[in-house]
Amino acid sequence: MRKQFLFIFLALTVVNTVHAQTRGTKVGYIDMEYILQNVPDYTEATIQLEQKAQKWKQEIEVKKNEIDKLKNALRAEQALLTKELINERETEIKFLENENLDYQQKRFGANGDLIQQKSVLAKPIQDQVFTAVQDIAEAKKYDFIFDKSSDLTMLFAAKRFDISDQVVRVLNRTEKREQLSKKQLKEEEAKENKEDALDENPVLADRQKALDEKKAARDKIIADRKLLQEEKKKEFEERRQQLLSEREAKKSGIVTDSKKTTTTDKAQEIEAAKTAVIEAKQKQAELRAKTLDDRKKLIEDRKKVAEEKRKQILEEREAKKNGTISASAKTEDLKTKTTVNDSTGVPPTTVEDAKLKQEELKTKVLEERKKVLEDRKKALEEKRKKTLEEREAIKKAAAEKLKENTNKN
Structure with missing residues (x-):
């Protein structure tokens, strides 16, 4: 029994080894900057941080303008001041300049508030990205996944090995699922399965991309037609309003020379x-x-x-x-008397009278x-x-x- 179990175990080990060798190494990479730009939460937080940075820059600029005013005033009054007063003012200006530089370094330095808040902001998203990358690697059996935006130098990377879009979809799916009902979840799962199938089959993905591009072009044409119709409708409405106003002006008698x-x-x-x-x-x-x-x-x-x-x-x-x-007329008369109309059975004189009456009626x-x-x-x-x-x-x-x-x- 033990020999049989050992034999099965060795056979499975050999099969897995051979399969791994024949399958080859599966490699992929991600672009962290691209992923962060396509995550809505990170984008919103980045906008808020940029607004805060603009506010800090304005504060630094205001302090700089105040220092420039003090310098200009000192130059203008330097001839009237004593040496002690001049030294005192120069010391004050130097102190304000140092204070402004310290504030600038505190906000925008290498370890300043902007860099720290950016790292704090990116940390949870990066954790989610790492989790999503691990899930994708396990599900699709990747051997290596690199980060293109890191210190690792990548001289060349084919686009087919880029799984950044898959990671973005995984992150967006997680966020959407929290807000969907059961029916919507089923629809979303069907959509996800379709997207995964496209990722696994590049030919199908290219075909779907071509279809999407055709649909986008068709939608654009329809939108342009609608816009043209709206413009024509607007032009017609303006012309109608102009005609109505001219009629009203004509009725009231207050028409300008041009009109x-x-x-x-x-x-x-x-x-x-x-x-x-x-x-x-x-x-x-x-x-x-x-x-x-x-x-x-x-x-x-x-x-x-x-x-x-x-x-x-x-x-x-x-x-x-x-x-x-x-005599000839008599013979003709006899013939007309003896013969009748073959089709109606009425003598010719009667037919002629009927024709005459019909002609008179028509006239x-x-x-x-x-x-x-x-x-x-x-x-x-x-x-x-x-x-x-x-x-x-x-x-x-x-x-x-x-x-x-x-x-x-």
Whole structure:
């Protein structure tokens, strides 16, 4: 039993050794400065520290200006002062200068407040970074992880070995999880798994990066379109407001000279457009009238032909009644009496009478239509004349009002 256990242990040891040798050494590195810049807490604290440093610089500058004033005053009054007073003032100025230098060294020196507060500020973030690096190294089996921003000299480092973004994500995840609900935690875990998969597969990560870039470009195009639409809408709104204000000013009669010219120009343009529309309508009416005349002529021709045909038939009937018909006509008459229409079974004379009645009915209908169209044409012409007269009156009134306003001004 012991021999079997020893054999299994040795076999596992050999397998692990071979696997480690065949796998090779896995190396990664981080950029501590980059990580600290992408941690929100550190960024906010750095901004506050910068504000504090600016305040210290202002205090140093104020003290320096006060010392310069004392020096200038001493130079101006030096001829009037005794040697003892001059020495006393120079001692005072020297003391203030030394005090200002000590204050500057205290705040911005090698061991000053700024350096100490920066180290205090970075210490907890650095601890979190070290913890995150250890977790990543254990999870993804890294053999070595270096810090690019440390004293270690790295002559070259390929980007694929940089795990700084992974560390930033781990730190941000820890902060987010404290503020999320259970449902949001599940969604966040799914997102984290996707990000980890991208980190482990460089090809997939490059593909995802390309997709993100395309999406960003598409979003930018959509945003530019929306901005252009907003600008057009704003321009249209300004133009509408300008037109409304000009109308209001025109109603109240308090129009400036520049606006008068623009309003008169616009009125002339509107009037020209309206005149063009009226002329187009007039041409259209003339074309319709010409078409009606052609139709009328055609109807007259048909009516004339039908009338001649009807007279001929009546004359033939009268001749039949009087018996003054030739032999050939008699034979024709006999044929017409004996033959009937194959399709309807009605004698030809009856068909001809029906056709004549139909022609007369069509002629009557066409005459009524012609009358209606002439009435419409007449009404349209009267309406057009009335519109032109009203516009002329409005134009004349506007010109008189403009003249009165000009005289008043």
